[in-house]
Amino acid sequence: MVGYRAHVASPEGTPPVTDNQTISGDQGPPELNSGMPHSARVWNYWLGGKDNFPADRQVGDMVLEAFPSIVDVARASRAFLVRAVRYLAGEAGVGQFLDIGTGLPTADNTHEVAQRVAPASRIVYVDNDPIVLAHARALLTSSGEGATAYLDADLRDPDTILAGAADTLAFDRPVALMLMGIMGHVGDDDEARSIVRRLLDALPSGGYLALCDGVDTDPAGVAAQAQYNESGAIPYHLRSPERIAGFFEGLELVEPGVVSCSRWRPDPAAGGAPKEVAAFGGVGRKP
Ligand SMILES: C[S@@+](CC[C@H](N)C(=O)[O-])C[C@H]1O[C@@H](n2cnc3c(N)ncnc32)[C@H](O)[C@@H]1O
Numbered sequence: 001m002v003g004y005r006a007h008v009a010s011p012e013g014t015p016p017v018t019d020n021q022t023i024s025g026d027q028g029p030p031e032l033n034s035g036m037p038h039s040a041r042v043w044n045y046w047l048g049g050k051d052n053f054p055a056d057r058q059v060g061d062m063v064l065e066a067f068p069s070i071v072d073v074a075r076a077s078r079a080f081l082v083r084a085v086r087y088l089a090g091e092a093g094v095g096q097f098l099d100i101g102t103g104l105p106t107a108d109n110t111h112e113v114a115q116r117v118a119p120a121s122r123i124v125y126v127d128n129d130p131i132v133l134a135h136a137r138a139l140l141t142s143s144g145e146g147a148t149a150y151l152d153a154d155l156r157d158p159d160t161i162l163a164g165a166a167d168t169l170a171f172d173r174p175v176a177l178m179l180m181g182i183m184g185h186v187g188d189d190d191e192a193r194s195i196v197r198r199l200l201d202a203l204p205s206g207g208y209l210a211l212c213d214g215v216d217t218d219p220a221g222v223a224a225q226a227q228y229n230e231s232g233a234i235p236y237h238l239r240s241p242e243r244i245a246g247f248f249e250g251l252e253l254v255e256p257g258v259v260s261c262s263r264w265r266p267d268p269a270a271g272g273a274p275k276e277v278a279a280f281g282g283v284g285r286k287p
Contacts, residue, residue, distance in 0.1 A: 037233040040129045043181065044104045046074040051104045051135065059231045067224035069278065072262075076277040077212050080261035081180050082108050084210040084283050087254070087265065088176045089117040092285070094208055096175040098165050098199075100126040100155055101182025105138035110178065111148045112141075120145040124165040128154045155182060156191075158198040176208040180281075183213050183247065187237035196247050203286055211247050212261045212281025214238045221278045244280045251284030258282035 034053040041056040042063075052060070063070050088094045095118055099110045102125040114121035125139050125148065136150040149168040153161050162171075169175050177199050186192040200209060216222050216238040229235040245258040256264065261281045262274040 037231050038129060038131070039185065039234060039236065040103050040127065040132050042228075042233065043074060044106070046071050047078060047106060049104060049106060051131065059228060059233060062231070063224045063228050066227060067218070067220045069218065069221065070224065072275070073214065073221075073277045073279045076260075076262040076274075077181055077279045077281070078106070078108075079267075080212050080264055080279075080281055081110070081178070081210075082113050083265050083267065084178075084212075084281075085110055085113040085176075086117055087283065088208055088210065089114040089121055092174075092176075092208060092254075093118075094174045094176045095121050096169045096173065097121065097123045097178060098126070098161075098169060098175055099123060099178040099180075100161065100199075101180060101185075102127045102132060102139065102150075103181070104132055105135050109139055111139065111146070115143040115146050118146075119143040122147045122168055124149045124151060124168050126151045126153050126155070126161055126165075128152065155186065155195060158195055158202075162199070162202050171202055172204055174206040174208070175203050176210055177203060179209070179211045179213075179247075181213060181279075183211065184236040184238060185234055187235065189239075189243060189246075193246065200251075200286060205286055207286045208283060209248060209251055209286075210281070210283045211244070212279055213244055215241050215244060215278050215280045217241065218278045238278075241280045245282070248282060248284040250286075252287055254283040254285065 035055055037055045037059040041052040042060045045052040045056055045060040097110055097114055111123040114123060133152045139150055140148050142148040147168055151161060151164040153164060183192050186195060214236065222238060225236065225238050241258065248258060258280055260276040261279045262277045264281060266274045
Protein backbone atom coordinates (compact mmCIF):
# COMPACT_ATOMS: atom_id res chain seq x y z
CA MET A 1 0.00 0.00 0.00
CA VAL A 2 1.34 3.42 -0.91
CA GLY A 3 1.77 5.54 2.18
CA TYR A 4 0.39 8.98 2.78
CA ARG A 5 0.40 11.51 5.50
CA ALA A 6 -2.76 13.22 6.65
CA HIS A 7 -2.70 16.75 7.96
CA VAL A 8 -6.00 17.46 9.58
CA ALA A 9 -7.76 20.58 10.75
CA SER A 10 -10.70 19.50 12.87
CA PRO A 11 -13.72 21.34 14.23
CA GLU A 12 -12.49 20.78 17.80
CA GLY A 13 -9.40 22.85 17.13
CA THR A 14 -9.69 26.63 17.62
CA PRO A 15 -7.56 27.93 16.05
CA PRO A 16 -7.52 25.14 13.45
CA VAL A 17 -5.25 22.27 14.34
CA THR A 18 -2.59 21.12 11.93
CA ASP A 19 -1.34 17.76 12.98
CA ASN A 20 1.23 15.67 11.34
CA GLN A 21 0.18 12.19 12.16
CA THR A 22 1.35 9.49 9.82
CA ILE A 23 -1.68 7.41 9.01
CA SER A 24 0.09 4.82 6.96
CA GLY A 25 3.55 4.20 5.60
CA ASP A 26 5.59 7.27 6.52
CA GLN A 27 7.73 8.07 3.48
CA GLY A 28 10.11 10.45 5.24
CA PRO A 29 10.47 14.16 4.48
CA PRO A 30 9.11 15.22 1.09
CA GLU A 31 11.59 15.48 -1.73
CA LEU A 32 11.51 18.84 -3.45
CA ASN A 33 13.13 18.95 -6.85
CA SER A 34 13.18 22.64 -7.71
CA GLY A 35 15.32 22.05 -10.83
CA MET A 36 12.54 20.17 -12.59
CA PRO A 37 9.38 21.96 -13.75
CA HIS A 38 6.23 20.77 -12.01
CA SER A 39 2.56 21.06 -12.91
CA ALA A 40 1.40 22.68 -9.64
CA ARG A 41 4.13 25.32 -9.77
CA VAL A 42 3.84 26.10 -13.50
CA TRP A 43 0.07 26.43 -12.97
CA ASN A 44 0.76 28.76 -10.05
CA TYR A 45 3.01 30.86 -12.34
CA TRP A 46 0.29 31.19 -15.01
CA LEU A 47 -2.19 32.19 -12.29
CA GLY A 48 0.16 34.99 -11.22
CA GLY A 49 1.38 33.26 -8.02
CA LYS A 50 4.84 33.41 -6.45
CA ASP A 51 5.30 29.77 -5.42
CA ASN A 52 7.42 28.66 -8.36
CA PHE A 53 11.07 28.23 -9.34
CA PRO A 54 13.13 29.33 -12.38
CA ALA A 55 12.64 25.92 -14.03
CA ASP A 56 8.86 26.34 -13.72
CA ARG A 57 8.93 29.89 -15.07
CA GLN A 58 11.13 28.86 -17.99
CA VAL A 59 8.65 26.20 -19.13
CA GLY A 60 5.74 28.49 -18.27
CA ASP A 61 7.19 31.22 -20.52
CA MET A 62 7.89 28.75 -23.31
CA VAL A 63 4.22 27.72 -23.35
CA LEU A 64 3.08 31.34 -22.99
CA GLU A 65 5.05 32.35 -26.05
CA ALA A 66 3.55 29.59 -28.21
CA PHE A 67 0.07 29.81 -26.66
CA PRO A 68 -0.61 33.10 -24.84
CA SER A 69 -4.20 31.97 -24.12
CA ILE A 70 -2.85 29.54 -21.51
CA VAL A 71 -3.34 32.34 -18.96
CA ASP A 72 -7.05 32.53 -19.90
CA VAL A 73 -7.26 28.74 -19.63
CA ALA A 74 -5.75 28.79 -16.11
CA ARG A 75 -7.93 31.65 -14.92
CA ALA A 76 -11.12 30.25 -16.47
CA SER A 77 -10.44 26.81 -14.96
CA ARG A 78 -9.98 28.34 -11.52
CA ALA A 79 -13.12 30.48 -11.91
CA PHE A 80 -15.03 27.34 -12.96
CA LEU A 81 -13.88 25.64 -9.75
CA VAL A 82 -15.29 28.53 -7.72
CA ARG A 83 -18.67 28.52 -9.53
CA ALA A 84 -18.95 24.72 -9.37
CA VAL A 85 -18.21 24.62 -5.62
CA ARG A 86 -20.64 27.48 -5.01
CA TYR A 87 -23.32 25.53 -6.91
CA LEU A 88 -22.54 22.26 -5.11
CA ALA A 89 -22.45 23.73 -1.60
CA GLY A 90 -25.51 25.91 -2.27
CA GLU A 91 -28.13 24.77 -4.75
CA ALA A 92 -27.09 21.09 -4.70
CA GLY A 93 -26.73 21.03 -0.90
CA VAL A 94 -23.55 18.89 -0.87
CA GLY A 95 -21.65 19.29 2.38
CA GLN A 96 -18.55 17.20 1.58
CA PHE A 97 -15.78 17.60 -1.00
CA LEU A 98 -12.92 15.37 -2.11
CA ASP A 99 -10.59 17.65 -4.12
CA ILE A 100 -7.88 15.57 -5.84
CA GLY A 101 -5.07 17.50 -7.56
CA THR A 102 -5.53 20.49 -5.29
CA GLY A 103 -2.62 22.59 -6.52
CA LEU A 104 -0.94 25.32 -4.53
CA PRO A 105 -3.14 27.38 -2.23
CA THR A 106 -4.50 30.46 -3.95
CA ALA A 107 -7.41 32.84 -3.51
CA ASP A 108 -10.73 31.00 -3.12
CA ASN A 109 -9.60 27.50 -2.27
CA THR A 110 -12.37 24.89 -2.25
CA HIS A 111 -12.98 24.99 1.51
CA GLU A 112 -13.16 28.79 1.54
CA VAL A 113 -15.77 28.89 -1.24
CA ALA A 114 -17.79 25.99 0.21
CA GLN A 115 -17.70 27.22 3.81
CA ARG A 116 -18.73 30.74 2.77
CA VAL A 117 -21.93 29.14 1.45
CA ALA A 118 -22.27 26.35 4.04
CA PRO A 119 -19.92 26.76 7.04
CA ALA A 120 -20.22 23.10 8.11
CA SER A 121 -18.72 21.85 4.80
CA ARG A 122 -16.02 19.21 5.13
CA ILE A 123 -13.18 19.08 2.61
CA VAL A 124 -10.37 16.61 1.95
CA TYR A 125 -7.58 17.87 -0.29
CA VAL A 126 -5.29 15.41 -2.08
CA ASP A 127 -2.11 16.07 -4.04
CA ASN A 128 1.19 14.25 -4.54
CA ASP A 129 3.48 17.26 -5.02
CA PRO A 130 5.90 17.96 -2.14
CA ILE A 131 5.59 21.72 -2.55
CA VAL A 132 1.80 21.52 -2.27
CA LEU A 133 2.33 19.45 0.88
CA ALA A 134 4.72 22.12 2.18
CA HIS A 135 2.00 24.76 1.72
CA ALA A 136 -0.85 22.58 3.00
CA ARG A 137 -1.18 24.58 6.23
CA ALA A 138 -2.89 27.33 4.22
CA LEU A 139 -5.55 24.80 3.20
CA LEU A 140 -6.30 23.83 6.78
CA THR A 141 -7.99 27.01 7.88
CA SER A 142 -11.38 25.41 8.35
CA SER A 143 -14.40 27.14 9.82
CA GLY A 144 -15.18 25.99 13.38
CA GLU A 145 -18.27 24.08 12.21
CA GLY A 146 -16.57 22.32 9.28
CA ALA A 147 -13.30 20.46 8.75
CA THR A 148 -10.46 20.28 6.25
CA ALA A 149 -7.82 17.61 5.82
CA TYR A 150 -4.89 17.13 3.47
CA LEU A 151 -3.67 13.81 2.09
CA ASP A 152 -0.31 13.44 0.41
CA ALA A 153 -1.39 10.68 -1.98
CA ASP A 154 -1.47 9.68 -5.63
CA LEU A 155 -4.54 9.79 -7.88
CA ARG A 156 -3.44 6.44 -9.29
CA ASP A 157 -4.09 4.90 -5.89
CA PRO A 158 -7.81 5.60 -5.34
CA ASP A 159 -8.16 2.99 -2.59
CA THR A 160 -5.57 4.76 -0.43
CA ILE A 161 -7.27 8.10 -1.09
CA LEU A 162 -10.71 6.74 -0.17
CA ALA A 163 -9.39 5.10 3.01
CA GLY A 164 -7.70 8.34 4.11
CA ALA A 165 -10.66 10.54 3.17
CA ALA A 166 -13.02 8.36 5.21
CA ASP A 167 -11.50 9.84 8.39
CA THR A 168 -13.07 13.19 7.49
CA LEU A 169 -15.89 12.44 5.03
CA ALA A 170 -18.92 10.20 5.57
CA PHE A 171 -19.37 8.19 2.38
CA ASP A 172 -22.99 7.36 3.21
CA ARG A 173 -23.85 11.02 2.57
CA PRO A 174 -23.31 12.98 -0.68
CA VAL A 175 -19.70 13.83 -1.50
CA ALA A 176 -18.56 15.96 -4.44
CA LEU A 177 -15.52 14.49 -6.16
CA MET A 178 -13.45 17.27 -7.72
CA LEU A 179 -10.93 16.53 -10.46
CA MET A 180 -9.74 19.89 -11.76
CA GLY A 181 -6.82 19.97 -14.17
CA ILE A 182 -5.52 16.58 -13.09
CA MET A 183 -6.91 13.87 -15.41
CA GLY A 184 -4.60 15.08 -18.20
CA HIS A 185 -1.76 13.62 -16.12
CA VAL A 186 -3.19 10.17 -16.82
CA GLY A 187 -2.75 9.86 -20.56
CA ASP A 188 -4.23 6.41 -21.04
CA ASP A 189 -8.00 6.74 -21.44
CA ASP A 190 -8.82 3.31 -20.02
CA GLU A 191 -6.69 3.92 -16.93
CA ALA A 192 -8.15 7.42 -16.45
CA ARG A 193 -11.74 6.17 -16.81
CA SER A 194 -11.08 3.30 -14.42
CA ILE A 195 -9.67 5.67 -11.74
CA VAL A 196 -12.69 7.98 -12.03
CA ARG A 197 -15.07 4.99 -11.96
CA ARG A 198 -13.40 3.57 -8.83
CA LEU A 199 -13.74 6.93 -7.06
CA LEU A 200 -17.36 7.40 -8.19
CA ASP A 201 -18.24 3.87 -7.07
CA ALA A 202 -17.44 4.96 -3.49
CA LEU A 203 -19.95 7.81 -3.66
CA PRO A 204 -23.57 7.23 -2.65
CA SER A 205 -26.50 8.21 -4.86
CA GLY A 206 -26.70 12.02 -4.84
CA GLY A 207 -22.91 12.40 -4.96
CA TYR A 208 -21.37 14.59 -7.67
CA LEU A 209 -18.40 14.76 -10.02
CA ALA A 210 -16.99 18.19 -10.93
CA LEU A 211 -14.25 17.90 -13.54
CA CYS A 212 -12.41 20.29 -15.84
CA ASP A 213 -9.41 19.58 -18.07
CA GLY A 214 -7.43 20.92 -21.00
CA VAL A 215 -8.74 20.12 -24.50
CA ASP A 216 -7.11 19.75 -27.91
CA THR A 217 -9.34 22.23 -29.76
CA ASP A 218 -6.66 24.88 -30.39
CA PRO A 219 -3.69 23.86 -32.60
CA ALA A 220 -1.42 26.40 -30.86
CA GLY A 221 -2.35 24.87 -27.51
CA VAL A 222 -1.62 21.36 -28.81
CA ALA A 223 1.81 22.44 -30.08
CA ALA A 224 2.63 24.24 -26.81
CA GLN A 225 1.56 21.19 -24.80
CA ALA A 226 3.90 18.98 -26.82
CA GLN A 227 6.77 21.35 -25.94
CA TYR A 228 5.77 21.29 -22.26
CA ASN A 229 5.73 17.50 -22.28
CA GLU A 230 9.31 17.44 -23.52
CA SER A 231 10.50 19.73 -20.72
CA GLY A 232 10.95 17.00 -18.11
CA ALA A 233 7.73 17.90 -16.28
CA ILE A 234 5.23 15.09 -15.75
CA PRO A 235 3.40 15.11 -19.10
CA TYR A 236 -0.13 16.42 -19.41
CA HIS A 237 -2.33 15.04 -22.21
CA LEU A 238 -5.03 17.13 -23.81
CA ARG A 239 -8.28 15.32 -24.60
CA SER A 240 -11.10 16.10 -27.01
CA PRO A 241 -14.25 17.62 -25.46
CA GLU A 242 -16.00 14.30 -26.22
CA ARG A 243 -13.42 12.37 -24.19
CA ILE A 244 -13.82 14.83 -21.31
CA ALA A 245 -17.60 14.26 -21.50
CA GLY A 246 -16.90 10.50 -21.34
CA PHE A 247 -15.82 10.86 -17.69
CA PHE A 248 -19.44 11.73 -16.85
CA GLU A 249 -20.90 8.54 -18.31
CA GLY A 250 -23.71 7.24 -16.08
CA LEU A 251 -24.16 10.59 -14.32
CA GLU A 252 -26.97 13.14 -14.75
CA LEU A 253 -25.32 16.22 -16.20
CA VAL A 254 -26.17 19.53 -14.56
CA GLU A 255 -27.07 22.20 -17.15
CA PRO A 256 -25.40 23.36 -19.39
CA GLY A 257 -23.52 20.03 -19.58
CA VAL A 258 -19.86 19.63 -20.51
CA VAL A 259 -18.77 22.92 -22.07
CA SER A 260 -15.82 25.29 -22.18
CA CYS A 261 -15.18 26.04 -18.47
CA SER A 262 -15.72 29.74 -19.06
CA ARG A 263 -19.26 28.98 -20.32
CA TRP A 264 -20.41 26.83 -17.42
CA ARG A 265 -22.96 29.00 -15.58
CA PRO A 266 -21.00 32.22 -16.04
CA ASP A 267 -21.42 34.95 -13.48
CA PRO A 268 -24.10 37.32 -14.83
CA ALA A 269 -22.14 40.17 -13.24
CA ALA A 270 -19.21 39.43 -15.63
CA GLY A 271 -21.46 40.66 -18.49
CA GLY A 272 -21.51 39.44 -22.11
CA ALA A 273 -20.87 35.97 -23.53
CA PRO A 274 -17.62 34.56 -22.13
CA LYS A 275 -14.89 33.68 -24.62
CA GLU A 276 -14.40 29.93 -25.14
CA VAL A 277 -11.16 28.59 -23.61
CA ALA A 278 -9.33 25.33 -24.32
CA ALA A 279 -10.50 23.66 -21.13
CA PHE A 280 -13.81 21.83 -20.86
CA GLY A 281 -15.68 20.76 -17.79
CA GLY A 282 -18.97 20.09 -16.14
CA VAL A 283 -20.80 18.80 -13.11
CA GLY A 284 -22.67 15.49 -12.96
CA ARG A 285 -24.89 13.89 -10.30
CA LYS A 286 -24.80 10.22 -9.47
CA PRO A 287 -28.38 8.92 -9.81
C1 LIG B 1 -2.87 21.91 -13.12
S1 LIG B 1 -2.81 21.68 -11.39
C2 LIG B 1 -4.50 22.02 -10.96
C3 LIG B 1 -4.67 22.63 -9.59
C4 LIG B 1 -6.12 22.91 -9.16
N1 LIG B 1 -6.94 21.71 -9.14
C5 LIG B 1 -6.75 23.95 -10.03
O1 LIG B 1 -7.69 23.61 -10.77
O2 LIG B 1 -6.37 25.11 -9.98
C6 LIG B 1 -2.70 19.91 -11.26
C7 LIG B 1 -2.45 19.39 -9.85
O3 LIG B 1 -2.55 17.96 -9.86
C8 LIG B 1 -1.50 17.42 -9.06
N2 LIG B 1 -1.22 16.06 -9.53
C9 LIG B 1 -0.70 15.68 -10.74
N3 LIG B 1 -0.60 14.34 -10.81
C10 LIG B 1 -1.07 13.86 -9.63
C11 LIG B 1 -1.23 12.54 -9.10
N4 LIG B 1 -0.89 11.47 -9.82
N5 LIG B 1 -1.73 12.40 -7.86
C12 LIG B 1 -2.09 13.50 -7.12
N6 LIG B 1 -1.97 14.77 -7.57
C13 LIG B 1 -1.46 14.95 -8.80
C14 LIG B 1 -0.34 18.36 -9.28
O4 LIG B 1 0.62 18.26 -8.26
C15 LIG B 1 -1.05 19.70 -9.33
O5 LIG B 1 -1.14 20.27 -8.05
